[in-house]
Amino acid sequence: MSKNAPMPAAQDATARDRSTTNPSTKDGSTKDPWIHSDTYPMLRRIFLDHGRQHIKAYILAALLLAIGAAATAASAYLLKPVLNGIVDGEKFSGLRLLAWAVFGLFTLRGIATYLSLIVLSRTGNRIIAGVQSQVFDHLLRQDMRFFHDRHSTDFMARLAYAPNAVRDTLQAMITAFGRELLTLIGLIVVMFVQDPLLAALSLLTLPVAALLLGRMIGKVRKFARRSFDGSTLIMQTMQETVQGSRIVKSFNLEDTMRARMAAAIREVERSMNRVASGMAMSSPIADALAGFAIGSVIFYGSWRVTIQQADAGSFFSFVAALLMAYEPAKRLARLKLEIQNGLVGAKLIYEVLDRPALEMPRPGLPKLAVSAGRVEIDNLRFRYRADEEVLNGLTLSVEPNQTTALVGPSGGGKSTIIGLLQRFYTPEAGKIIIDGQDIADVDLASLRDRIAFVSQDVYLFRGTIRENIALGRLGASEEEIVAAARKAHAHDFIMGFSSGYNTAVGEHGAQLSGGQKQRIAIARAILKDAPIILLDEPTAALDSESEREVQKALDEMRIGRTTLVVAHRLQTIINSDRIYVIENGKAVESGTHAQLIAADGTYRAFFASQFGETVESFRVAAAQGRP
Structure with missing residues (x-):
């Protein structure tokens, strides 16, 4: 780079980007403000910028997911007459109709899930294509200052990987609310219909799970950003090694480039391991709390059935609904972790899009007319x-x-x-x-x-x-x-x-x-x-x-x-x-x-x-x- 290369202006912009990502607090620690105050405004912005134009497709996907959720809840409810029909021989003839009903519900859920996945996949691919085009077009409208202190691989990584985060964030919310939440609500309704007291006792574990999982969000966000930065370094080292291969070989720099690549790979590996650990931690927490809730229900419910002669079919239907509610509840508990992970990529997109484009066309300007050329x-x-x-x-x-x-x-x-x-x-x-x-x-x-x-x-x-x-x-x-x-x-x-x-x-x-x-x-x-x-x-x-x-x-x-x-x-x-x-x-x-x-x-x-x-x-x- 020449002596006159415009480093500081780009450095200032980079510093602004970094300060937004990881600002220091007064005590010298780091804290990401997006974890709390800016999460929901950011989600709103993603929806308005990239989701609203596909609202019809998302409504269709949500309806299909809702059908699957209703089918799941209905199948759990039907288990009451199934068990009572088994116990009471006179009702056995009605079980054939119930069996066909359960088969139909599960088939309906499978078809609805398939169609929803097709709609979400195609919509997501359109979003990725749109974001990539938008970012590339915005880059073309930047002046030369913007490029001088940034490695080309930074732009490549933002263009190739970050748009996926926008799609994943939108799809996570649609899936969570269209399938997981509605499924959970339907199953909870079944639980309250079958046994209100047991249902209330089962739900006591939810606030504890939310509190424990909330503590993991900051770590997931921080290490997701580190993983992206490390991936950029991997691309940068590879590009420089290939394009500068003559210099690398002439100066015997193979070991130097190996060390650079190894350091970048280790950083990505460590960061991804920390992200994976944070995401995986939701499983033992959810499993332990679910196990406690299910065990308590079985202990108390079996006492009621055997000692107080409560309806066995209602208890069986309740336990089935509780067990079926476990997976959607666990996925909902992980939702905020997944969203925080996705917002890292979305923020990388907006770091580019929010920078003023200094070469935007100015309508109404006359065209240059060159006659002599002075x-x-x-x-x-x-x-x-x-x-x-x-x-x-x-x-x-x-x-x-x-x-x-x-x-x-x-x-x-x-x-x-x-x-x-x-x-x-x-x-x-x-x-x-x-x-x-x-x-x-x-x-x-x-x-x-x-x-x-x-x-x-x-x-x-x-x-x-x-x-x-x-x-x-x-x-x-x-x-x-x-x-x-x-x-x-x-x-x-x-x-x-x-x-x-x-x-x-x-x-x-x-x-x-x-x-x-x-x-x-x-x-x-x-x-x-x-x-x-x-x-x-x-x-x-x-x-x-x-x-x-x-x-x-x-x-x-x-x-x-x-x-x-x-x-x-x-x-x-x-x-x-x-x-x-x-x-x-x-x-x-x-x-x-x-x-x-x-x-x-x-x-x-x-x-x-x-x-x-x-x-x-x-x-x-x-x-x-x-x-």
Whole structure:
């Protein structure tokens, strides 16, 4: 990352994210406010944002689950006449009808459960797709500051995994209230109908279970977040190992990367074990309390049946309802744990969606109209960090049909100017004007449509050479793609591949050399056919032979266009129409190469540091009109 990379702004945002996740209390401990005060507002937000649009499907699923719940309660109620029919031989003939009724109830419950699962699955998949599209679209509308201090795997993990949490949270609530709660209510009604006193005694354990399970919520939430962070580190280490495989092997970093991966895997394993322990703890608590309740009921109920001659069928139906109520009651007890686990993922989604999108379209703005292509930068001020001004009242102009070069020491603000021209960032003061139009007041897409950009960090997308060039102008014909490649001096080496333009470039263009990738990037820019060209050290990382080929391509590209080029290697810009020396955020000198050499100032010293020539040789070269 360059010296001017906007770290602090992103760090501030990251710090805000982290403080929201795990703020410190006055005594230095950590406490997640979502566990208590924000849980229900968050659930409401999830429903309004993602559940409300699928309300019909959820109502249908809830009705199907309710049918299953009613069937369960009815089957428990029918056990009373079944047992009494067994005891009383005269009622045996009616048992056949009851047997068919029980069979029908269980069949109905199975069909209702199947249909509800289908509805919930399809609805859940639509929610995941919608959330992923929403998050990705929001990321595209962020400015460059947002991305600089975040690893790409963080976004990948949020996009791949976190939307599942939104779906799971909604489905957990629908299932809990549509099936578990209604089943439990139905069975409790059966219990009270059969024996109100025993039912009241059985329910005394519920407050105790709620109290004990509530204590586990905070730990589950904390370790679920740690698990996500650890998973992100696993993806990050894998990505860096694959993409940086040459460096890893060249510097014998295999053991280092192994250690990083092992640490991340251990963190995920430990966190998932803690989450699993917290979730599993609900089972022994529920089992112990249920065992106590059922044992008490059997002890007291059997005494009533044997000693007080109470109705055996009612007691049997009551015990069956109590046993059948155990599983839905246990799942309801775990509901809050599952919701807290799901809210961790939902919060990761909202950390992205709640950040203002600085590149949102602004309706009504005029499109940029480029005629001559004159660029004026007037008193521009910009900083990445509050205490470090990068551009300090910069003023310069880029003339049409000419090449203007920016040179100077690293960190002086040259690449920042390129970024500001494309509105990757917003200046604190000053203006950038193209043909009399302030770029801050024109449609952003139209601005970028009129600019072609070539950087030293060439990025090729997955696919073929043809597809990468065609990205310069979607819909371009085959002839136009080939013509652009010819102008970029890339056609010959492309045809040297067995698959020609259908050659796959590999990840980040790994199948091509640096010079080949650069010429494909230039062909892409040529195909765009924009009137303004921005070149950010396009030959800095090339060998001499590749540089010559790329320079030919750049010369072709600049014909008839306004060109602004940033360069450290001065031999690439000595023929520029105008050269600006940028130092400490200002243009301290300007002129042609010969004029600046003759001026005996900063440019001359900068040139001398690269070529080691004497002052006199500079002046002779300037007088003779040669570098």
